[in-house]
Amino acid sequence: MVIAEIVVVPLGTGTSISKYVAQCHQVLDQWGLKYQLTPMSTIVEGPLDEIMEVVKKMHEVPFENGAHRVSTSIRIDDRRDKKITMEGKVSAVEEKKIK
Amino acid sequence: MVIAEIVVVPLGTGTSISKYVAQCHQVLDQWGLKYQLTPMSTIVEGPLDEIMEVVKKMHEVPFENGAHRVSTSIRIDDRRDKKITMEGKVSAVEEKKIK
Amino acid sequence: MVIAEIVVVPLGTGTSISKYVAQCHQVLDQWGLKYQLTPMSTIVEGPLDEIMEVVKKMHEVPFENGAHRVSTSIRIDDRRDKKITMEGKVSAVEEKKIK
Amino acid sequence: MVIAEIVVVPLGTGTSISKYVAQCHQVLDQWGLKYQLTPMSTIVEGPLDEIMEVVKKMHEVPFENGAHRVSTSIRIDDRRDKKITMEGKVSAVEEKKIK
Secondary structure, eight states, X not given: OEEEEEEEEESSSOSOOHHXXXXXXXXXXXXXXXXXXXXXXXXXXXXXHHHHHHHHXXXXXXXXXXXXXXXXXEEEEEEOSSOOOHHHHHHHHXXXXXX | OEEEEEEEEESSSOSOOHHHHHXXXXXXXXXXXXXXXOSSOEEEEEOHHHHXXXXXXXXXXXXXXXXXXXXXXXXXXXXXXXXXXXXXXXXXXXXXXXX | OEEEEEEEEEESSOSOOHHHHHHHHHHHHHHTOEEEEOXXXXXXXXXXXXXXXXXXXXXXXXXXXXXXXXXXXXXXXXXXXXXXXXXXXXXXXXXXXXX | OEEEEEEEEEESSOSOOHHHHHHHHHHHHHHXXXXXXXXXXXXXXXXXXXXXXXXXXXXXXXXXXXXXXEXXXXXXXXXXXXXXXXXXXXXXXXXXXXX
């Protein structure tokens, strides 16, 4: 299980991209991967192979809607000495702030 | 006002970095910039000049705690045809998902 | 054919990571994908499916050498209104500087 | 002295962005910072304070040419146990490949 941040940006389609992000989330909903929307990205949690497959589908979304160029970024956090989760990573920071 | 994603990663200090993230947030608290922690980054909202200054201070945090190498990333989203906020960006996507 | 930038960073293994990058390039050499080393990343050119497969193999390199946490980033530039190459992208900028 | 990778991407201005990159390089030429163009980014070498100032100027380039939204990314590699240079980072990898 890894945590990955995904950003799909169409170029040349206008200043707003929220429409494409919403459609990318439909892909994630159909796939069933756990995800979280942030103001700058979508963060997913799951097996790396599945995430790589779903990213390829998300990357196609703007092309299917008329874009001619898409910039897609993925940043994978893979830790194997202990299990990581989206909630666990946030609470690990929050706990250290309280102390 | 821009929205920016910040990631500060010390190299060679161990597998856990939450301690450094918590200290970076103390810098943000002292500065008074609005921010949000996600499982993969810290997102801030404010004037670009201030964000660039605070990133320089956050970048020093791991060095002050013994790190010898730090990789810091900033991704700035600056839109000038309309005001953007962290909440507004998320709700723009959520609205399109409901429809 | 897309162009993609790949960065594989092990956490907690020391300040130098060039050893891991060199081994990641062995993976690329075996695969036969065209690539270019820069001071900040490795850039590859090829079919998206192949690139995603080879990134998964590159991501395993630090784990096979003792790392317990790896942060891997991929940024894909996919343009479908015209063919892009690594050389073509650089010369498109250089030409505009001469004029 | 740090090494930083800079990517300035205007949204909604068309599929080609090489024109903006060329103008960003004019900013770098005027400033006098050492830089290198790659197929996916511009890499600079210099003092962190100067780089942060020049990035702010590069970020303005697309706005000055009609863009209404710009996404600018900076990734800083700062190592303080030894001096790093753009050439040195590349050759450290190449040497390990020969062995």
